[in-house]
Amino acid sequence: MKKHIVLLPGDGIGPEVTKAAKQVLEAIAGRYQHTFTFESHEIGGAAIDQQGTPLPEDTIEACKKADAIFLGAVGGPKWDQLPGHMRPEKGLLGIRKQLGLFANLRPVQAFQQLLHASPLKPEVVAGSDLLIVRELTGGLYFGEPRERRDNGQSVVDTLAYQRMEIERIVEKAFESARVRRKHLTSVDKANVLESSRMWREIVEEKKVDYPDVEVEHMLVDAAAMKLVTNPSSFDVLVTENMFGDILSDEASVLTGSLGMLPSASVREDGVGLYEPVHGSAPDIAGENKANPLASILSVAMMLKHSFGMHEEAETVEAAVQQVLQSRYHTQDLKISNGVLVSGSVLASKVVDQISANDTTE
Numbered sequence: 001m002k003k004h005i006v007l008l009p010g011d012g013i014g015p016e017v018t019k020a021a022k023q024v025l026e027a028i029a030g031r032y033q034h035t036f037t038f039e040s041h042e043i044g045g046a047a048i049d050q051q052g053t054p055l056p057e058d059t060i061e062a063c064k065k066a067d068a069i070f071l072g073a074v075g076g077p078k079w080d081q082l083p084g085h086m087r088p089e090k091g092l093l094g095i096r097k098q099l100g101l102f103a104n105l106r107p108v109q110a111f112q113q114l115l116h117a118s119p120l121k122p123e124v125v126a127g128s129d130l131l132i133v134r135e136l137t138g139g140l141y142f143g144e145p146r147e148r149r150d151n152g153q154s155v156v157d158t159l160a161y162q163r164m165e166i167e168r169i170v171e172k173a174f175e176s177a178r179v180r181r182k183h184l185t186s187v188d189k190a191n192v193l194e195s196s197r198m199w200r201e202i203v204e205e206k207k208v209d210y211p212d213v214e215v216e217h218m219l220v221d222a223a224a225m226k227l228v229t230n231p232s233s234f235d236v237l238v239t240e241n242m243f244g245d246i247l248s249d250e251a252s253v254l255t256g257s258l259g260m261l262p263s264a265s266v267r268e269d270g271v272g273l274y275e276p277v278h279g280s281a282p283d284i285a286g287e288n289k290a291n292p293l294a295s296i297l298s299v300a301m302m303l304k305h306s307f308g309m310h311e312e313a314e315t316v317e318a319a320v321q322q323v324l325q326s327r328y329h330t331q332d333l334k335i336s337n338g339v340l341v342s343g344s345v346l347a348s349k350v351v352d353q354i355s356a357n358d359t360t361e
């Protein structure tokens with residue numbers, strides 16, 4: 001199969017983890033006789049420095065034509081003082097919005113090999129396997145107005161949704177639950193927010209179409225607590241944009257590191273942008289310390305969701321498991337008797353594993 005992939009390395013550790021993602025895609029292409037072509041474009045701080053804007057036109061155009069997009073990370077202290085509309089993050093928010101990528105799928109799985117890498121007790125973490133379905137192009141991140149007022153004496157952000165925006169993300173979550181363990185937790189703040197009360201109503205309306213899926217509603221504060229006390233009780237969670245952002249970083253603790261969490265930002269037709277959940281990690285950028293596994297697992301999601309390459313995706317996931325089994329890890333993962341390696345070495349272990357398992361000769 002022929003596929004064209006746009007790479008958006010971005011800032012900080014973004015280029016390091018994007019390189020790992022590309023190497024894994026090349027290894028898969030080699031093993032399964034696919035042709036993957038690549039094109040890199042600027043986004044975020046890198047784009048601000050080169051082109052004076054966080055989301056250049058050529059980047060948008062290339063993404064629109066691509067079969068799939070991979071994004072490393074954006075942002076960093078260098079650009080933190082810029083006004084909101086000029087920040088690197090605006091590039092990421094903009095590309096998600098422009099491409100209509102309303103569903104952000106963030107699977108969180110406690111790998112057996114990493115049970116002891118989490119600061120949580122292994123018996124709490126064991127068996128965790130959940131999917132956060134985060135609404136990505138609406139809610140508090142995009143509502144208008146958003147501005148300083150009265151000479152800086154007041155400020156407003158807006159949490160707004162169109163009914164249709166809630167309906168489509170809720171449907172996506174039900175569909176996801178249907179092919180998993182058929183349990184959906186809708187997370188909101190319906191005891192306070194009107195938007196959450198409407199969200200709850202829509203979940204109730206939609207559930208008649210999915211009689212095979214069990215639904216519960218949970219307030220976001222309680223969900224935050226339960227994620228670290230009884231994570232294995234969750235299957236699929238669906239929630240508003242900012243709630244999903246916060247809960248997913250929290251949930252990463254189950255895996256041992258934020259550097260383990262992949263994500264897919266998709267719309268109905270399967271077009272997708274694949275991005276590790278973590279940021280540009282300025283504290284370790286340029287030191288070859290970044291864990292590439294979140295990016296590599298995002299590549300597995302790309303193969304599965306955008307290309308329908310299920311065997312290839314499983315090969316990537318199996319290679320990651322195998323490398324963890326051999327106790328290789330980057331510094332973010334605390335593994336006793338582990339083999340501490342750099343980010344690039346960890347990526348090459350995964351690549352070697354993919355190529356070594358090649359039985360197609």
Ligand code: NAD
Pocket residue numbers: 013072073074075076077089092258259260275276277278279280281282283284289290291292294330332
């Ligand atoms: P961060 O996710 O970049 O880092 C948080 C902590 O996790 C840091 O200690 C970092 O070293 C560690 N970490 C993150 N990814 C890692 C990896 N792959 N391997 C090892 N350790 C890893 O969050 P932050 O520090 O709050 O934000 C830094 C910048 O990144 C900000 O500008 C923020 O806006 C941006 N950001 C971007 C994205 C994105 O592009 N998708 C996501 C989150 C944050």
Ligand code: IPM
Pocket residue numbers: 074075089092093245277279
């Ligand atoms: C994420 C990030 C982004 C978000 C930022 C960088 C805009 O935190 O992808 O989780 O909040 O969506």
Ligand code: MN
Pocket residue numbers: 245246249277
């Ligand atoms: Mn985030």
